[in-house]
Amino acid sequence: MTEKSLFAGFGGQGIVSLGQIWVFCAMQEGKNVSYFPFYGAEKRGGIARAGVIISDGEIASPLVTTPDSVLVMNSASLPLCEEILKKNGLMLINSSLVKEDPKRSDIKIVKIEATGLAEKVGHGRFANMVALGAMAKLTGALSLDKTEEILREFFPDKPQLIPLNLQAIEAGLKSV
Numbered sequence: 049m050t051e052k053s054l055f056a057g058f059g060g061q062g063i064v065s066l067g068q069i070w071v072f073c074a075m076q077e078g079k080n081v082s083y084f085p086f087y088g089a090e091k092r093g094g095i096a097r098a099g100v101i102i103s104d105g106e107i108a109s110p111l112v113t114t115p116d117s118v119l120v121m122n123s124a125s126l127p128l129c130e131e132i133l134k135k136n137g138l139m140l141i142n143s144s145l146v147k148e149d150p151k152r153s154d155i156k157i158v159k160i161e162a163t164g165l166a167e168k169v170g171h172g173r174f175a176n177m178v179a180l181g182a183m184a185k186l187t188g189a190l191s192l193d194k195t196e197e198i199l200r201e202f203f204p205d206k207p208q209l210i211p212l213n214l215q216a217i218e219a220g221l222k223s224v
Contacts, residue, residue: 050103051189052112055179056129057121057142059087059094062176066119067098069202070180074102076194082110097125102189117187119179120146121162130155138186142175158186160223166216174216181220192217 053070057063064085071081082101088094099112117138118129123146130150133139138156144163160182166174184190195217199210 051187052101052115053117054112054115054129055098055119056125057096059096061096061121063096063098066176066180067100069198070100072198073190073192073195076198077191079104080107082107084110119183122146123148140183140186158224165219165223169215169219170212174212177213177216178220181217182224185221185224
């Protein structure tokens, strides 16, 4: 199994953190990973992307040029994601912020209100974790068996965030 994914949004949505947690989960599951973040110079509001590869075998290149799946967290990311997603690939759209529909008909489109679900958990900033849960379920790339352990390592100075992140991931799992 190899899953090549691109997560895209704007700075402040936790795209880079989502990519890191995604590969940490995969590493805990004994898989090979590649993580390639990209973000603009702006602190918030600029471009934020993370290309990730999870594989049972060796990974030849860390670049995700034709992803199997994409996460579109904002409207500005839709054109790029739509352009590079492989035929019959999966596009997960944060319908809380993305109101446009993709033009392609040869891809699988799933919409969830990631930001809305995150706000129900406690804050819109957990939208990335809602998306993580949904992407894991839709792609089958992660089992998420050790998520709490990974979050404790990822947020050692903010243990109060662990339960909210876990609730957000669960909301994402249940949304699809």
